[in-house]
Amino acid sequence: MINVAVMGYGTVGSGVVEVLERNREAIAKRAGEEICVKYVLDLRDFLGNPIQEKVVHDFEVVVGDPEVAIVVETMGGIEPAYTFVKRSLLAGKSVATSNKALVEKHGTELLAIAREKNINFLFEASVGGGIPILRPLQTSLTADVIEEIGGILNGTTNYMLTKMYNEGVDYDTVLKEAQDKGYAERNPEADVEGYDTGRKIAILCSLVTGKKTDFEDIYTEGITKVGKEDMAYAKELGMNIKLIATAKRHGDKMCVMVAPVLMGSGHPLYAVNDVFNAVFVRGNMLGEAMFYGSGAGKLPTASAVVADVVEAAKNPSSSMMGTWTDEKVELQPLDEVCRRFFVRMSGDARERRAAVEAAFGPVTLVEVEGLGGEFGFLTEEMAEGAYAKCEAEVPGILHRLRIEG
Amino acid sequence: MINVAVMGYGTVGSGVVEVLERNREAIAKRAGEEICVKYVLDLRDFLGNPIQEKVVHDFEVVVGDPEVAIVVETMGGIEPAYTFVKRSLLAGKSVATSNKALVEKHGTELLAIAREKNINFLFEASVGGGIPILRPLQTSLTADVIEEIGGILNGTTNYMLTKMYNEGVDYDTVLKEAQDKGYAERNPEADVEGYDTGRKIAILCSLVTGKKTDFEDIYTEGITKVGKEDMAYAKELGMNIKLIATAKRHGDKMCVMVAPVLMGSGHPLYAVNDVFNAVFVRGNMLGEAMFYGSGAGKLPTASAVVADVVEAAKNPSSSMMGTWTDEKVELQPLDEVCRRFFVRMSGDARERRAAVEAAFGPVTLVEVEGLGGEFGFLTEEMAEGAYAKCEAEVPGILHRLRIEG
Structure with a gap:
């Protein structure tokens, strides 16, 4: 015994x-x-x-x-x-x-x-x-160099985003409902600001690299600024918005961050809804694998x-x-990370396109019926630093999201 | 060394x-x-x-x-x-x-x-x-009684069904294409008849129960009779057709089978497409978990x-x-297994409804635009044995599929 x-x-x-x-x-x-x-x-x-x-x-x-x-x-x-x-x-x-x-x-x-x-x-x-991930990483994925690990690591925010996507309700409404149901704390900061997710990706990154990864060093953006307008654009694009954590090898450094991202239906995390979590792993031999289940409870x-x-x-x-x-662990500076961005901007798409493209380069416009006085656009791949510079130069930006995959 | x-x-x-x-x-x-x-x-x-x-x-x-x-x-x-x-x-x-x-x-x-x-x-x-499943089962899911295990265990047939669903092409066309691409063997029997899947669920069932499960004892139905008409009905129903294996506890017995099933978008396996595989596990404490990745290659x-x-x-x-x-392992006789069925029948839905319901009990009708001279219906839950009896009595049945979840 x-x-x-x-x-x-x-x-x-x-x-x-x-x-x-x-x-x-x-x-x-x-x-x-x-x-x-x-x-x-x-x-x-x-x-x-x-x-x-x-x-x-x-x-x-x-x-x-x-x-x-x-x-x-x-x-x-x-x-x-x-x-x-x-x-x-x-x-x-x-x-x-x-x-x-x-x-x-x-x-x-x-x-x-x-x-x-x-x-x-x-x-x-x-x-x-409840998802078995740490032991499989240590005992099953032993033939691979793990090139990327991450996923949807927080059930509360995934529940909220799913609800916003399905019902078109805004952030405050869905937060209140999540709190009433006991899915979100009265002080929801740790969940909605992405801190909980950040601590988890720090642990995963430490395990994968064998080097200490501090939560404080990780760029962490929560879901508090994701509005129902963003969800409307996501639907228009055939995409979804998920709060994801990622730790990706970039040469000798790791690119680690937590942020809400737009992703297409081809991404394995796209259909992970409600309070479910999923950990996504990419090995250099295995390719993509995903572990899905109840992330809390x-x-x-x-x-x-x-x-x-x-x-x-x-x-x-x-x-x-x-x-x-x-x-x-050595982290890749955020400014150097390259990706596509989605931007919401006030004004008229046709009138402002030239000014937008002068700053951001070629973009793809997207408009949502019923959302007047604003429009959205998707950039080509660009560095976070270059994006931030553009954002500072061009007035009228309402919100920006990163695009994954 | x-x-x-x-x-x-x-x-x-x-x-x-x-x-x-x-x-x-x-x-x-x-x-x-x-x-x-x-x-x-x-x-x-x-x-x-x-x-x-x-x-x-x-x-x-x-x-x-x-x-x-x-x-x-x-x-x-x-x-x-x-x-x-x-x-x-x-x-x-x-x-x-x-x-x-x-x-x-x-x-x-x-x-x-x-x-x-x-x-x-x-x-x-x-x-x-490449999906780690056997070792996680043995070393990570050790706090649970596994009530069900199964999933999409064959990449070739999943590729074919995905293609049929997305492109509306028929079985023969997609088989030929899969063979040309090297995804299917010249003699595709082991894949398309579900034998490969059957051997894999036999191994999983043996591991989960600790008792020998023989492939020969398992009811195995492949995808050779799944037609583009079935896919059309699936789309109409907001469902998908997947070849799944399942081993489920039923008292002291196990219900083990391989068959193409209709499943709704809420099922974790619904979005597992192309050559990807996924193993689904339900533990009595853990709830649902899924392991997803490249099932072959x-x-x-x-x-x-x-x-x-x-x-x-x-x-x-x-x-x-x-x-x-x-x-x-003691297997539950197939006749006793209860589930809902989808049936395609020749004739006119309104004319035949009374005769159908006299045999099968209350059904939900479904019709697909452009598919003349036939209709579909979904039964309530019934035993496989009872279904087989009805099928023998009512003429004009073109095909039947099981419904999962």
């Missing part, structure tokens, strides 16, 4: 207990022995809940019990999660976590401690929720955490999970 | 050599040491090809060389692949193969030998080509084979891959 302590009995933590309970037999078969929750660490008591007798309030009970082999961290946030995880690892306990903020900020150090102690620090659930996320627990139970003394050093 | 022998220098075998060559450094890093092709076993000589000096014609050279730790089998077919693989395993060499026919027919025995010898028999490339398939080689190199004495016993 392997004893586990679950730190944080919130949505994911209670999901972990539920998954371990409901699939007890199947999990025991795969892990090689039964996995038993010995403690639940939480500030609350959960009186009347069957978990009640396992609840402890003092982390010292968990870390001081030599019978606890694996610690699950599902508290979220940096502190006290960081201190508890670090001390658990130093005490020789493997850790499985769903906490992307912790992994992004302190993963380098925590991985080093796990390696040093010859135990596991696993975090499959921190990216893509209690049981899907808990399923990924428990899979890490099974892994740690089966291989207690080997760190299968990839790792990265504290050497920082 | 780890020495590998590649048996069969055809499309996949030459791809394996190319992947090992082109990604030599990255692969060595992941495997822990350099992987070197010592022999290529083939009947041909490949004079002038750099591989020439590694070519041997005699399997005894391969099996008799204690320096060869891992054997790659990319010959295809049952013999001599079976004999060579079995003797390699008995000689203590791990084997990686892309050969689905071999795995489906002799996997039980070969897995048992590998377990007995404490080496690896790996076959990621046998299902889904030289380098994608070789990428999966080489990932198995890396796995065998890293873990020479442990059989990570799941396994199944020779106990046979």
